Amino acid sequence: MPSPTIAPPLSGNVLGSPxxxxxxxEWQDPGGPPDPPRLIAPLHVHHNDDEAWYVLEGTLRIKSGDNEIEASAGSSVFVPRGTPHTYWNPTTHPVRYLLIMTPNIHRLIQEIHATSDRSSSTLHSLFVKYNSQLL
Structure with a gap:
């Protein structure tokens, strides 16, 4: 019987195909002062893409539409397309979580991280390019 292949840790990598x-x-946030919230992503909406989180360690707070959801380790949150949302670590402790996204959202995130121009007009244009909207 052949030996199994050992899967590498996901941390810092992505699983899936473009x-x-x-x-x-897998992403993380080190934690910090809880007020005001240190948003990991600004308030935005994906018009054609669903998004979900699964918390591995710590706590993540997600604003989805008019609801604010606190997700601790072992919890998951699903935000359907067309729903304005944002999220943050509400504690001084680290949070580690899985982000489950479409390739379109992944390309948006990659392009945001690759640009040095973080002006409002540039960010708004990037969101529009990926059928999303920065609110």
Whole structure:
């Protein structure tokens, strides 16, 4: 019987294909002062893409539409397309989570991280390019 292949840790990597249905990424936030909230992503909406989080360690707070959801380790949150949302770490402790997204959202995030121009007009244009809207 052949030996199994050992899967590498996901941390810092993504699982999925740019041509597939979803991409899974492990992310973290070190924590900090809880007020005001230190948004990991600004308030935005994806018009054609769903997004979900699964918390591995710590706590993540997600604003989805008019609801604010606190997700601790072992919890998951799904935000359907067309729903304004943002998220943050509400504690001084680290949070580690999986972000489950479409390849379109992943490309948006990659392009945001690659640009040095973080002006409002540039960010708004990037969101529009990926059928999303920065609110």
């Amino acid at each position: 041509d597939g249905a979803f991409i899974l990424a």
